[in-house]
Amino acid sequence: MPPNLISIFPHDFLHKLINFPKETLTNLFKLCQQSAQLFINKELYALDPLVCENACHIRAFTLWHMVHKYQKNNNWHQWEVLIQTIEELIEKINTLPPISEHTKQTIEDYLQENHLYTELDEAFLFDIKFVFLSHVLTLTKKQFPSTSFMLHEKTCLEALNTLGLVHNKIKSLVSSAQKELSAMSCHFIQKKSQLSSNTILNQLLVTRYDDHKRSYLPQYATAKVILLSALQDNTPVIIKLSRYVQHHYHDELILGFMPSFDKKEFCFTTQINAQFETAIICEGVIDYSKTAEAPSTLLNRLSRYSLMQILLANFAAHPQFSGNLRHTPCIYKEALQSTSDLKPHIAQEWEEFNQHAYFAKKEGCTLENPSLLFLNHVFCDSVINYQLHNLSIRIPEEMLLDENEL
Incomplete structure (x- = not known):
């Protein structure tokens, strides 16, 4: 299929069974709407995710470039159209029959079968997904008191309980979001380095993966x-x-x-x-x-x-x-x-x-x-x-x- 809105959801999560109410699907789309509105409003504190240690500067740099791109081209209308398109998808979900809890259908198959998506430009899709996953992983970030000058933050899955997903589904959403957002961030930096034609830095920017398959650059x-x-x-x-x-x-x-x-x-x-x-x-x-x-x-x-x-x-x-x-x-x-x-x-x-x-x-x-x-x-x-x-x-x-x- 051509690039479309379904891809904002992490790949591993999409392959899970859709054995949850359609209202939960509505909540997921509303979360995407919310992230888009935060981006338009430049409420960027809500897009400061916890993914893995020592990588916050990569996502900060990527987010700055995204904001500056739309500001420079005065192209925020794209995001407003996106929010309206998602609203229409939500209205369509409301007309569909209830989802059986015994279904063997995956989330991806259900979205495709019911045409719950819209085709998107690949570059715009990257930005939407980056913003959406950043918001998800900011909601699940919890800060604890620290005894040193380092931040003490942990992932708290309970923050997504209002979606209506069971614990294992939330865990899948968050862990796969971490994998994909870290990979997207690394890809952006590597692309930026290649555009600068700095052969030496390109040689050093080799992606490595931890035990959770999250991506890292030095x-x-x-x-x-x-x-x-x-x-x-x-x-x-x-x-x-x-x-x-x-x-x-x-x-x-x-x-x-x-x-x-x-x-x-x-x-x-x-x-x-x-x-x-x-x-x-x-x-x-x-x-x-x-x-x-x-x-x-x-x-x-x-x-x-x-x-x-x-x-x-x-x-x-x-x-x-x-x-x-x-x-x-x-x-x-x-x-x-x-x-x-x-x-x-x-x-x-x-x-x-x-x-x-x-x-x-x-x-x-x-x-x-x-x-x-x-x-x-x-x-x-x-x-x-x-x-x-x-x-x-x-x-x-x-x-x-x-x-x-x-």
Whole structure:
């Protein structure tokens, strides 16, 4: 069949028996409507899923590109049409006879037989599915108190009980959603890297799979693709910084950054151009051993380094994979063994990775030493939700974004 709306549901889930009431099917379509409306409204906090560790930056970057694409082309009408189309499918479901609990028909077969779908452009279908699965996995994300500066989040299936599915069906929906959303995210990054013609990073961006068949890319190489692309695409970056003194909360600073005119660095700004309604939010902490410095002093200290360097150092300091992949052998050694022409360039990438990892440990970008900036989450959100600090400070001109560049 041509690409169609049925494919928003994970493949494994579609192959389950449809031994549940048709009202449950209605609830699933309503959930898709809800996710589309959240996307239109740019309520992106509801599209910040828990899939697997160390991959939030990939989904944040993908979501930012999606929002920017529809905003740039002023093409939100597509999503409004989608919501109306789903409403018509729901009305059609209401006219159908009850589903037998003893049926041997799969969910996919039932949807096809009753023509409960609409054909879609493949690129648009990718976006719909990404948004839908992100919303499902955000609903099932539950945050717990943490004893460290790392987030403590777990998947909570009970959040989907209102759909009317039995526990095993919910479990299937969530686990298969994790597999497919992680694969889609990795595919987007690999495609972005290929478009930039960076042969070296392409060589390093090899998908690996954990015991649950979720897809992973190495953290540092992925971050490099994201940040280099963010510079070229003029992507705003907001640092949401919680400051602590000996693990006791002190205050929060919101710092805005935009790519410089030459697209080589992120520069501090007190204003993000209205044309950018969304930004990449890098959430992190600083922990002081004695007293907290003045905000202006902090920004002066950050400005002594390259923000690009600080961000990459964070991604070098984190485990490159998680779960049962945490102890994956060094990807640079593997890449060196699989190529001959690119060996000098891969060796250089390895050296840069080691330099950033050393910088993180020495300057304070690690969980053990978060004295400069330790990132613990990356997501995409609306700029309007963040009041940027307007700090009156003296910093090098090259680190300050000229208003003419906004």
